[in-house]
Amino acid sequence: MSTHRTYLDHNATAPLRPEAAGAMAVAIGVCGNPSSVHHEGRRARAIIETAREQVAKLVNAKPLEVIFTAGATEANNWVVSGGAWTTILSAEIEHDSVRGPLANSGATLRTLAVSGDGVVPVEEIAHHALSAPATDGRTLVMLQMANNETGVLQPVADAAPICREHGLHIHTDAVQMPGRLSIDFAGLGVDTLSLSSHKLGGPAGAGALIIRDGIKLASFITGGGQERRRRAGTENLIGIAGFGAAAEAASIDVSATARLGRLRDRLEAGIREITPSAVIVGVGSQRLPNTTSVAMPGQAAETLVIKLDLAGFAVSAGAACSSGKVGASHVLTAMGLAPEIANNAIRLSLGWNSSEADVTAFLEVWGVVTRPRALRAVA
Numbered sequence: 438m439s440t441h442r443t444y445l446d447h448n449a450t451a452p453l454r455p456e457a458a459g460a461m462a463v464a465i466g467v468c469g470n471p472s473s474v475h476h477e478g479r480r481a482r483a484i485i486e487t488a489r490e491q492v493a494k495l496v497n498a499k500p501l502e503v504i505f506t507a508g509a510t511e512a513n514n515w516v517v518s519g520g521a522w523t524t525i526l527s528a529e530i531e532h533d534s535v536r537g538p539l540a541n542s543g544a545t546l547r548t549l550a551v552s553g554d555g556v557v558p559v560e561e562i563a564h565h566a567l568s569a570p571a572t573d574g575r576t577l578v579m580l581q582m583a584n585n586e587t588g589v590l591q592p593v594a595d596a597a598p599i600c601r602e603h604g605l606h607i608h609t610d611a612v613q614m615p616g617r618l619s620i621d622f623a624g625l626g627v628d629t630l631s632l633s634s635h636k637l638g639g640p641a642g643a644g645a646l647i648i649r650d651g652i653k654l655a656s657f658i659t660g661g662g663q664e665r666r667r668r669a670g671t672e673n674l675i676g677i678a679g680f681g682a683a684a685e686a687a688s689i690d691v692s693a694t695a696r697l698g699r700l701r702d703r704l705e706a707g708i709r710e711i712t713p714s715a716v717i718v719g720v721g722s723q724r725l726p727n728t729t730s731v732a733m734p735g736q737a738a739e740t741l742v743i744k745l746d747l748a749g750f751a752v753s754a755g756a757a758c759s760s761g762k763v764g765a766s767h768v769l770t771a772m773g774l775a776p777e778i779a780n781n782a783i784r785l786s787l788g789w790n791s792s793e794a795d796v797t798a799f800l801e802v803w804g805v806v807t808r809p810r811a812l813r814a815v816a
């Protein structure tokens with residue numbers, strides 16, 4: 438097993454940025470409760486409010502629109518549970534933190550169709566928006582910005598004005614965007630947007646729901662009056678400090694999109710050259726610049742992941758593995774991909790510390806790990 442590691446799994450979790458580690462080290466030394474009025478409490482409060490400004494700046498929102506949560510799973514669950522929705526529209530490609538709470542929402546669920554390239558056509562939203570009983574303001578549309586498995590982008594900017602015009606609440610899961618593509622919350626015109634700290638180089642266990650000024654949403658976690666009475670519980674000071682610093686580092690790194698795109702394009706060109714039978718999923722769509730979902734027909738994803746791990750590379754299988762059972766990815770299945778693609782896709786995802794050397798090293802082993810085993814001579 439190789440001792441040198443190359444991390445190509447930023448969409449699962451990104452390595453902690455040094456800026457986040459530094460901010461967390463400072464916050465560890467602060468003992469006050471941010472709700473306390475004394476000096477220690479005010480120091481903690483200042484850390485939280487700095488982080489709020491940093492996260493707001495990352496997505497072009499107002500600081501008062503940023504509500505800290507324990508991650509994007511909580512933020513997505515909150516939106517589903519907080520609106521007393523009568524109808525919810527969503528596609529099968531959404532993350533499980535959106536799909537999971539739908540069944541208990543009490544709403545009528547409508548499924549948005551997905552194209553073979555992984556996109557929900559904006560006409561599909563318009564069609565449902567016109568036929569949904571939207572006048573009561575209790576219809577929710579959930580449309581992610583970028584898919585975590587394929588990197589395919591959704592037409593959120595086109596869907597938002599349609600939803601607004603017809604009185605539908607539009608929520609977008611933007612977890613995979615920061616550090617890869619910029620987000621303009623104010624310009625998009627969505628009502629709510631979820632973020633996760635650990636996908637952008639902050640610690641896990643922190644995230645945010647961005648709620649457009651004036652939008653009403655019942656609290657998901659109730660108790661104390663924290664977060665403008667919207668999300669109870671003493672704030673995760675250290676996590677939020679790291680989240681804010683990571684958000685600021687991602688905001689400042691304006692060349693990330695172009696840099697990641699160059700690395701990803703070189704990676705895909707190399708894969709195609711070495712293994713012409715490789716299928717790159719969603720290649721016909723607009724995608725995140727950091728994500729490649731690639732299937733080798735006839736080669737099981739989990740075998741490739743293990744071979745790559747032994748060779749020193751951390752990548753993910755597209756297929757979900759739970760209770761020892763490996764199934765096709767719900768995202769790739771929703772795209773209508775053949776089982777030999779849907780079962781065999783692996784995901785390579787780059788990020789803030791990925792380098793040309795990582796791509797070179799990966800391409801050096803790709804031909805070896807994908808080589809079919811030599812046939813044994815039969816006695």
Ligand code: PLP
Nearest residue numbers: 508509510532534585612633644
């Ligand atoms: N949404 C998407 C698209 C994700 O990729 C993830 C993480 O895998 C989440 C939501 C959940 O985020 P968290 O880990 O902060 O709960």
